[in-house]
Amino acid sequence: MNWTGKDMDTYLLQKEYIDTLVIPLVKVETKMDNMKTSASSTEFVMHLASLIETQFKGRMMFAPPFAYTPETDQQHMAQTTLREFSTTTFKHVFFLTTDHTWTAMELPGQVIWMPSIPLENMDASLRNSILEDQLRQALPKFTEEWSKH
Amino acid sequence: MSSKVSRRQFLSYTLMGVGGFMVSATLMPMVRFAVDPVLQPKGEGDFIPTPQKVDELTETPVRVDFTIKDRKDGWYKSDVSNTAWVYKEGDTVIALSPVCKHLGCTVNWEGDEKHKNEFFCPCHNGRYEKNGKNIPGSPPLGPLDEYVVEVVDGYVHLGKTVPNTLV
Numbered sequence A: 001m002n003w004t005g006k007d008m009d010t011y012l013l014q015k016e017y018i019d020t021l022v023i024p025l026v027k028v029e030t031k032m033d034n035m036k037t038s039a040s041s042t043e044f045v046m047h048l049a050s051l052i053e054t055q056f057k058g059r060m061m062f063a064p065p066f067a068y069t070p071e072t073d074q075q076h077m078a079q080t081t082l083r084e085f086s087t088t089t090f091k092h093v094f095f096l097t098t099d100h101t102w103t104a105m106e107l108p109g110q111v112i113w114m115p116s117i118p119l120e121n122m123d124a125s126l127r128n129s130i131l132e133d134q135l136r137q138a139l140p141k142f143t144e145e146w147s148k149h
Numbered sequence B: 001m002s003s004k005v006s007r008r009q010f011l012s013y014t015l016m017g018v019g020g021f022m023v024s025a026t027l028m029p030m031v032r033f034a035v036d037p038v039l040q041p042k043g044e045g046d047f048i049p050t051p052q053k054v055d056e057l058t059e060t061p062v063r064v065d066f067t068i069k070d071r072k073d074g075w076y077k078s079d080v081s082n083t084a085w086v087y088k089e090g091d092t093v094i095a096l097s098p099v100c101k102h103l104g105c106t107v108n109w110e111g112d113e114k115h116k117n118e119f120f121c122p123c124h125n126g127r128y129e130k131n132g133k134n135i136p137g138s139p140p141l142g143p144l145d146e147y148v149v150e151v152v153d154g155y156v157h158l159g160k161t162v163p164n165t166l167v
C-alpha cells in the first residue's frame, strides 16, 4: 500500500492483514559535489521501495520518504520525529535506507540498510533484475521479523 | 450601457479565460493520475509483445516479464514492468496475473516448499491451484485473473486482464 487516500482506506478496513509499515529515509545533500550521489541513492531507495511495494502490497504500507540534510542531527531525529512511530498501530516497522549512520541508532523498528547502486543508466529490465537481487537479500529480514509474532 | 467592451469587462473576461484554462490544465493530468493506469492497457485489443517463445512453454508455469513502454502516468512518461505466469495446456497458452486476489501481493509458482504445484502468496499464505483457482481456507476469495493471449510469430503477446475463465 502507498500513502494515498485510497490505499489508506483499504488499510483501515484490513488492519489485521496490513501489519507492516516501511519508512524510507533519504539524505538530501546540499553541496554541489555530493548532490549527484545523493540523488542517485534516493532514486535507488525509491525504486526499491516501489518494487517491494508491488510484491508485498497486501501486507506493507509505505510511508512517504523522510528527508534530511547533512546538518540534521540524526540522533535527535531518531529520538523525536522517528520515535513517534513506536506508538503506531502497525505491528512491524522497518526503515529503508542507504545511509549507514542509521544502523548505529536506536529506532522504533528494524533498519534495512542497502548499499546504493546507481540505476540511472540502466534500462528497465536490467534495473528490475538488479533491484530484485537486492530485495532477495533484504527479504530474510522481513520474513524473520514476521515469523516472530 | 454601450456595446463597447469596457476595460473592466475586458479584463474580467480575459482573466476568466486564463483561469479556466489553468484549471483545465491542472485538472486533466490529475484525472489521468487518479485512474490507475498501471494495469490497464490503452484499449481493447491492445497487445504487448513479450520475449517468451510459445515453443519453449511447457505445462509448468514460468514467469514472463514484459514492459509497457512510455506509459503516461500524470505528467511524466515511464516504462511499466509487468509480470505474468504463463504455461501451456495442450495447445492453448494460458497466462495468469500474479496479483493476489486477497490484498494484491505478487504470487509465485511453488513459492512455498510445502505446497508443490500451486501458486503461493507470501503475504498471508494465500494458495491457488495451477489454473488460478483459490484454495478454500486460505485468505483469497477469488481466482487469479487471466491475461488475454495472442500468439504473434511464435511469441506470446499479452492483452488486458479479465476474470478467470478456467475455473
Ligand code: FES
Residues within 6 Å of the ligand: A017, A058, A059, B100, B101, B102, B103, B104, B105, B121, B122, B123, B124, B125, B126, B127, B139, B140
Ligand atoms: S495478499 Fe495474498 S494472501 Fe493476502
